[in-house]
Amino acid sequence: DTGVSQDPRHKITKRGQNVTFRCDPISEHNRLYWYRQTLGQGPEFLTYFQNEAQLEKSRLLSDRFSAERPKGSFSTLEIQRTEQGDSAMYLCASSLIFGVNGYTFGSGTRLTVV
């Protein structure tokens, strides 16, 4: 197992365009999380899945954001009509069904909206 993989590592897009990020968690992990990290700040929770079910969404996740985890495997995070304020590092993490032992994070996708 190679850990949590995120693709792409970097994405530059023009304002108003749609972007989609992918996360492949550790295969035996039931939980998958998305966080957003802006420069100089700690990560902020966006949403999480248990298997294929999206169980919680943060108020940070506006209507322009949507996340899926079909079949409980990989996950995608889509941002529609990107804005400059969406520029950030998007982190994916996974854990066993209870995350109290800590997550395994991916390397993140850095989004720049120009």
Place this chain on the structure above:
Amino acid sequence: AQTVTQSQPEMSVQEAETVTLSCTYDTSENNYYLFWYKQPPSRQMILVIRQEAYKQQNATENRFSVNFQKAAKSFSLKISDSQLGDTAMYFCAFMKQEETSGSRLTFGEGTQLTVNP
């Protein structure tokens, strides 16, 4: 809502010396978990150490140890025998008990630690 505060934006230490990073948190919960994560430059976040709030004994992982003061809501990280590879951003994080949190982590703003040769 829980908050986590790291009051030291930057710290530096000489190689082989000891450094302590501070973290305080605010919660009304009695059962929870605390973590320190390390984020090296341009690399993924790695779990350094974790502490269960119901345990009085401070967690230790090799050169890393914590000073957990539940009443004071303080959770500091001590790094002994600092190494150049310890240079990273360190985040303190809080997790409520699973039943009410879904294992959501609340992070502090981070402390940038630089280990000097």
